[in-house]
Structures are given as C-alpha cells and as structure tokens.
Amino acid sequence: MPAMTSDRRRFLRFLAAGPLAARAWAQDAVLTITRPEDALNLSTVTSVAVEEVGKALGTAPWYQLYMPTTWDDTAKMVKRAEAAGCPVLAWTIDLLAGRNTETATRFSRADQRDCLTCHATSPTAGANTQSNRGKPMFAGLSGSMNPPGANWSYVERLKKMTRMKLVLKGIDTAEDARLAREHGADGVIVSNHGGRATETGRGTVDILPEVVDAVGPQFPVFVDGGFRRGSDVYKALAIGARAVGIGRPYIYGLSAFGQEGVERVLDIFRAELTLTMRQCGTPSIPQISRPSILRTGARV
C-alpha cells in the first residue's frame, strides 16, 4: 500500500479521479501512467466500476467514499471496495451538509431537460440520488448519499467494518485532525474539496502546518487543493505532508490531449519537483524539511 507507508523515501502522489477520468483511465492504456509511487483515488460516483479500474491499472486504486445514507448500503459498498483489493478507504466528510453551487444553479436555467429525470425531489437538492442510481458503484443501492446525522462515532463504525486503511478526506483544522486520529482513522487528507465545500476557509497549504504539528509525522497527513507546480508539491512535503493530491491539473491534460496529456502533466510535476529539490540542496525526499521554506517571510 504505497500511500500509507511511513517510508518517505518515495515521493507519492495521488490523483483524485472523478467519473470522467475513470472512464478515460479504463479506456486508455493506463498501465504506463501509474508509477509504483502514485495512487489513484477513485470516487464513489465513478462511471467505471472499481474492479475495472483496478484491472486496467494493474493494482486496485484507493476508494474515495461518499457514504450512503444507510449502514446497510454502506457496508455493501465498502465490502465491495475491499473485495476489489483497494488498500485505502478515503471517506469524504467535507460535503456532508451539502454545497452551495451557485454557478451550476445559474446554468441550470439554460438546461432544457426535465429536472425530475435525475433529481428525485427537487432541482436543487444536493443528494443527486436519481443520477447516482445509474452509476456502477451504486448498483443495488438506493443512490442516496451523505447521511446528515453523521458524527465522529461513524468513524469507529466504518473502521470496524473493513481491513482497508481509513483516511478522512476534508479535514481543515488541527482539532478535527486530532479527533480523526482519536476515533480510529489511519490518516487524514487536508482538503476543502478544491475550494468547493465550505466557503471562506483557509487554503489547505495554510492549514497543513497545524495539522502536521498536531498529529504528524508518524500519522500520515495528506493534502490537496491548488497544487499546480512541482514547487508547490515541494512546499507541502517540506511542511510534512506524506503525499499530495492533484485534481484539476491532470484533468486539464486529459481534456486537451487525453492519455498523453495526463502523462505530460505528471512529467511536468515530476521535473519541477526534482529541479526544486536539487536547487534547494535536498536531492532526496527524506531531506526535505521545514527550514527549506518560508511563509510570508517567516519560518513555518
């Protein structure tokens, strides 16, 4: 399970693969993309089943869970991911209360389709239950997700349910990172869902230091959000992140040039990170540490 080792000798990246990317990955010859140290974090709302993705990659991806609203459905989904060989279960907890998608709401006025085709109750309801039912991971399930009554005891219950490692995705304070660890999580991903969850919070790179200080470095702390350059990745590793997640960057490459585009994006990240490491006199990952970076001119 490359992402979860405390062995920082290998640079890790994980890709947050949503539905579009999953299909692309499955269709293209993806074996050459994934290097042993990268991990793909496959979303629950994927358009390609986890078993297929694992077969195409040659190794099962991480499974990014949006929790179904009943424990029965959750157990089924989790067991299925486990059976597929997924090493890590990343439960996304930053959208449990819904989301304020104003741009999408405005664009919906131009959408001529009948809303109730996909949305069971109302055009603006967050559940997307109807559209989920058509997705492979919801086969045999209700389609409803993100239980509003979720609390910290759910972490323990989820952990008991599986032998996969459990990380909580969407942690944005030191306090919550400690609670995650106390309740049995094996790691956290500092994330604000690409700035699309709760508004007006901090950028994740600004949250990362307090989380690493609170629970790391033995306890794995991952981060995503806004990482566009190899030098960005360098800074997260210097602060103490175990690995860095990217979303939009590889999707830009995928949209423009398909598989080649994704590969080029990953090469750019790798080349820039290597250059930064060497210029900073830290040519191997374990040498990267906080003295190499500053925040607004001061030591982190």
Added chain:
Amino acid sequence: MPAMTSDRRRFLRFLAAGPLAARAWAQDAVLTITRPEDALNLSTVTSVAVEEVGKALGTAPWYQLYMPTTWDDTAKMVKRAEAAGCPVLAWTIDLLAGRNTETATRFSRADQRDCLTCHATSPTAGANTQSNRGKPMFAGLSGSMNPPGANWSYVERLKKMTRMKLVLKGIDTAEDARLAREHGADGVIVSNHGGRATETGRGTVDILPEVVDAVGPQFPVFVDGGFRRGSDVYKALAIGARAVGIGRPYIYGLSAFGQEGVERVLDIFRAELTLTMRQCGTPSIPQISRPSILRTGARV
C-alpha cells in the same frame, strides 16, 4: 420580545426597513415572511405608520428612532411607538452630526424640481425637515430631527421615558459600548449606517470583537453592515453577536421581485447559515463560538 432574550437558541435577524420597504411590507401579504425569530426595525422616516406595519406583520416591529430636535416631539413619538406595541426602541446615533452625501449632492444637479419644495432652508441641509413633515410618524411634529446638542444624558432621559427596551444603533468602539451600558441602554447595535456615516472607520465585523469583549455577552450586542452571506452571519454569531441586521440584501430582492424576492433572500441567508453551521460541526446556535473563526489567520 424575540430580539432581546438572552436565549440564543433561536437565530435572530432583524431587517432595517426604510420607507420603501415599509410600504411593500404593508401592501403585500407579509405574514408569511416574518418568522418568530426575525424582527423588523422600522425607521422613523417610514412611509407607512407603525400601527399599520404592526397590523400587517401580526406583531409590532422594533422602532428605529431618529430623535426629533425637541423633547416634546420626542416624547410624543416615543409614546406612540410604545402604544403601538413596539418592544424595542433603537435610537440611531451615528448621524447626529449630519452626513457627507457627495453622490447625492452631485445628482442633485440633474434634479429639476424646486429644492425648497422639500428642503426648508437650503438644498444641502441635512435635516430634511420639510420632507419629513409628509411622513406619518411626524404627524403633528415639526419634522426636525437629530438634535446637535445630544449627549450621553439623553440616553438616560430616553430610557426613563418608556418601558420599551432601549438600544443604541451606531456604536463603533468598545468605549462607546461601555458608555451606552453605563447610561442605561439595554443593548447596542454595532453599526456605521451601512458605511454612510463617518468615513474611514473600521468595518463593523472588525469592531464587533472588542464590543462583545467589553460589554457582552449578557448585554446584547447586535451588528449590521455588509452581511451578504449566511457565512457572514455565522461569523458575527461566532464573535458573539446576539443577532445580525441586513439592509441592502433584502432591498435587492424587493426591487427585483417584490415580496417573493424578499422571501428568497431570507431563504438564501437561512440555507447558507445552516450549511455553514453543519459543516463547522456546530449544528445549533449555542454551539457557535469563536474557535470556529479566524481573522487574518489568527484566532479572534
């Protein structure tokens, strides 16, 4: 008197209803708008009498006082608001020295009407005495308001005059909040009249912490100014405000869509506040507190 309880279990909002809004409220079926926990703060320069507004709402609003220049007139106006059942008298003290309305002054050059029709002495005089005489709350009064000699003893005199709760609206320092409490006020509204009183002061959300620390939380501290999102309201509540006032937002809704517009604006605030509360792990109002927010990256 919903606004004045120390019971923070209920989320409170008050709407600063100027003359235009009052008429709209009275004309439309306003009963469905006001929820028990909202309060309407009716301006002295309303175009609809307080008794009518109270009848349309089903409960008397707060009364926002611009003090007439004589105590006789003041006593009459205050007694009338009390008789109408208003629970709170909010004396606005941030315009006592007038106002620098440059944009209005420039536009007056395009106004073809005879100035003296409304302005008794001069086109730029702040008193607006002549135009006030046509307004229902000034029936039988001179129309002149904002006595230039007002001082802190006026607070005590006003308090003795009525059994309504007295809050001072337009407090913008901790020092003045303490003086307000010492002189008998029952609460303060941190406000700079929507940025239209004294120039180059602080935003009210930046003033709120020092005022709450100085006189709150037992002593009610309200705030208005710039609250556009449910997340803005969340921050004020976290700092310690008892309730938040909105002005322009509901007027935008009113101007665009009338009654429906106002209702939609209030729904947006409510939905955004609820989402923020749940995402921050504080699903009920009493749980909202300062650790949930930061100011320029530091604890408030």
Added chain:
Amino acid sequence: MPAMTSDRRRFLRFLAAGPLAARAWAQDAVLTITRPEDALNLSTVTSVAVEEVGKALGTAPWYQLYMPTTWDDTAKMVKRAEAAGCPVLAWTIDLLAGRNTETATRFSRADQRDCLTCHATSPTAGANTQSNRGKPMFAGLSGSMNPPGANWSYVERLKKMTRMKLVLKGIDTAEDARLAREHGADGVIVSNHGGRATETGRGTVDILPEVVDAVGPQFPVFVDGGFRRGSDVYKALAIGARAVGIGRPYIYGLSAFGQEGVERVLDIFRAELTLTMRQCGTPSIPQISRPSILRTGARV
C-alpha cells in the same frame, strides 16, 4: 502669530502658496478667504512680492525660504521678509540635493524654446538660476539657491539672523526633528514636498507620530502631504500636529473656479472636519487626541 501659539483651541491651516497662487491671491479680493486661524506660506519663487501679498491679505504671510547660495543674499532676503512683517520663516530643506523630475525631463523634449534662455548652464540643472532672476524676491540677488554645503550649523546661523520664528520644512524622521530643535528651530514641518523630493520614503502621516513623540507637543510639529479630506486633517490633529498644510487641493479649486474655487475647497475641509469632530465626540480641537484613531487597526 497665529501659527505658532501653543494654543490649540484654534484650528490652523496653512496654505503652501506657490507662484501661481500668489498672483491669484493678490489679484482677487483675498481678504475674505483668510480666516484668523489660517496662514499662507508664501514661496520664495513667488511671482508676487511678499509686501503685495501682505497688503492684499491684510496680514503678512509666512515666508517659505529656498536659501540663496550665499549668506549675503540670504541675509538680504530674510531681512526683507522680516521687514514685510512675516511672522514665520519656513526654511525648506528637502530639495537641497536637487530633485529627480523625470516627467518634466520627458516633457522638455517637446519644448521648442531655447533652454539657455532660462537655464544658465544646462537644461537639466536644478538651480533654475536664470528663471529665478525674473522673480520679485530675487531682485538684486544672483538667483542661485539651495547651497549644497548646507549643514545643521546653518540653522543656528539663520536663527540668529532674524526675530522671525524659524521652522524647518521637509523633516521626515524623528532623528532630524530632534536635531532641528537642538540647533535652534522653533518648529518643524513634517513634509516630503508633496512626494516630490527623495523617493520611496514614508507618507508624512506615517512619520508624524514618531516626530510628535520625539519633540512635541510643546514644540510645534506641522505636517503636509496628501491631506485631501477634513477627516485626513482630523487624523493629523489627533496624532498631535499643530496645523496641517494643503497644496494641491486649493490649487484644484483655483484652477477650476478661481477665488470661488479656493473658498469652496476651504469650506469643504472645514465642514468635513467639523462633522468628523462631532461624530467622534470631540467637538473642540483640544479634545482631539490619539485614542480617536487607529493605524492598520492598532492604536497609534
């Protein structure tokens, strides 16, 4: 000598009147402009002699000295100002090393006149000696000004030369304010010549606190530079300035509307200052003090 009293009961303004303004003042009926508490600071390069200005104003102005390069010429000029009744000699020390007038240099390329008509030695020489000779205050003098060898002993020598009060104009550090006082000056004007002397220094309102703390409040500290609003003036008085100088604002009024324009500008300043004083609860000048203002959110 209105500007020099330690009596802060009267609000003082002084106007830095350059050559254009002096003529305007002399030509128009200026008696109504100058109130007892304003002072006009007449520049050495005025196009109207100091005696004429004094006659038109009804009282002699302050004399703003650009020191001639010889002590003989300096003594003649100073004695003449003293004989005219000038109460204050303001020696401008912020251009002694010249000035970097890039915009003027660029525009000179479009100037078809023979440079040597006005400039004795070179088109870009700072002395302007030739053009000075045509100005009334340089009658009988060489026209050359700003001695490059000037040092602190010149302050003492200048002081001994006259019974006028001596202020140094162009002080921009606490250290220099102390040196000014030690060497016999009666006051200082914190100034950077409207940002047209040494580049990349601080704004004068940011320098004022350390100067007032170093030498004030008994020792008069004046300030100019960027004061556009009555609220700006309020802040300088709150920090501890004895009076505030304005330059561009009255020139805007003069250029647009002549005498009426100047009067309107002064009325605007006065009205805004009065409004600010009353709104801040400091209705008389002696009540204005530092607790009324903040700098970047903190006490000054």
Added chain:
Amino acid sequence: MPAMTSDRRRFLRFLAAGPLAARAWAQDAVLTITRPEDALNLSTVTSVAVEEVGKALGTAPWYQLYMPTTWDDTAKMVKRAEAAGCPVLAWTIDLLAGRNTETATRFSRADQRDCLTCHATSPTAGANTQSNRGKPMFAGLSGSMNPPGANWSYVERLKKMTRMKLVLKGIDTAEDARLAREHGADGVIVSNHGGRATETGRGTVDILPEVVDAVGPQFPVFVDGGFRRGSDVYKALAIGARAVGIGRPYIYGLSAFGQEGVERVLDIFRAELTLTMRQCGTPSIPQISRPSILRTGARV
C-alpha cells in the same frame, strides 16, 4: 582588485555582462565606461574572449564561471581566466539543476530551425552543449557545463586551483552564505539569477540582511537582482552590501542606444545614488548604514 577590498570608501558596481554585451563592449570604445570602481563580470558563455575584453577595458574583468562538467575542462578554463589577469572568479551555482524556461519553450514552437543543430540530445535539454562549443571560452573543451554532482567540496577544490579570489554567485540564504565562507570562498553574491533560477523564492533585497548579518561585513557580500534606481543601490549599501550588480538596466541602454545608452544608464544610477546619499545626510559611502532605511515601516 577593486571589488574585493574592504575599503568601502569607493562605490562599486559590477555589470553582469552576458554574451551580447561582451561583444558590444569589445567593439565600442569602452575605456571611458569603466571607472576604477566599476567591475565587469564576464560570463563563461561570452561571445568575446576574456583576453579581448580585458584589452578593450584596459583591465581584466571578473570571470563568471559556469563550471564545465569535468575537472580537466574546469582547470583549463580557470587557468585561462587567471592568465588573462582576472582578479575574481565568480562561480554561478544557482543553475546547477537546470532551469524552467517556459516562455522559451513556448517560443521554440515557432522556431523553424533544426533543433539538433545546437542541442545535442534534445530540444529542451538544459546543457546547451552544442551551442557552447562555438563560444570562445569553450575552445578545446567539450561544451558541457554545470556538473549535477557538484557539492560543497567543489568550493575547496576550485579555491585551491587558482590565486584569483573566489566568490559564489547565487547564494540565497544565510545558511548557504556561512557554508560558502566555511568552505573557502572569499565572498558571496546574493542572487537568484534575475529571478530565473529557482522559482518562488525571496527577492534578493529581502535576503541580503540575513546574509550580511551571518557573514559580513568583513566578508564581502554582493547582491544583484532588481536594482533599477540609484535609491535601490542606496538601500543595498545601507543593508551592508559591498557592491551591487546590474543586468537588465545596462542592456536596455545598450539595445536602445549602444555605447551611449550604457553610459547614460550608468550616469542615471550615479546621479540618483548621489542625490539619495545627500538627501539622507550620508554624503560619503562609509556613512551609509541601516538606520537610513526601513522595511515595511520597521528598522531592518
């Protein structure tokens, strides 16, 4: 060796002369440009041999070394510079890991020439080996430069190889400045190669104080990067720099007006520095010190 004395009585400038400038310097009558206190820092990739430049200048320049990838080639190049009379060897260490030249990469798409004409292995390879072979300082050498295995022991080895003074160019932390001194360097140039080496670091003027505090003032600390005005130079001298390097400014002058342009640029720097020195009361170089400057309002 003007640049290396601890005699700060003379203002020093050095010009980072790349290939284009070297030819210009050699072709024009450069004797009048270089004043005894200026130094030219000639790049290894110069298009004019160091011997020619020295002859044209009347004195040998500093030699800016990009280290060849073998010690044999390095020894040859260094001995040649020494034989030409160069007083200082400035080893550039900020590009050892390559560079991320995105703009050049984008423009290469418009370049119709066969890439392999100049680039031996790949269009984007950093080595530029092929194009180097045509340059005079690489006569008889492989053309390959910037050994990837370079470490601090190279400093000692380079120092032993020559009697020229050795400075390291591209130091951007206090830690590295100390290491440079410990390993035998005679000075450092705080530089980030005009912002074209490692991205997102600090501006050199922000690094300079900690480097001067760490190893100066006896140990010479030079700085380059962004110095456009005489007042910029003043600030570096005040912080404690021994001399300031300029690149783009003289190239602007050269491109626009050739030799006259370069001379004019140097005159502008000199005049602005002199004006700033005099206005700040520090008319000679040794008087310039930290109390004369502030950083974001505070003492440096």
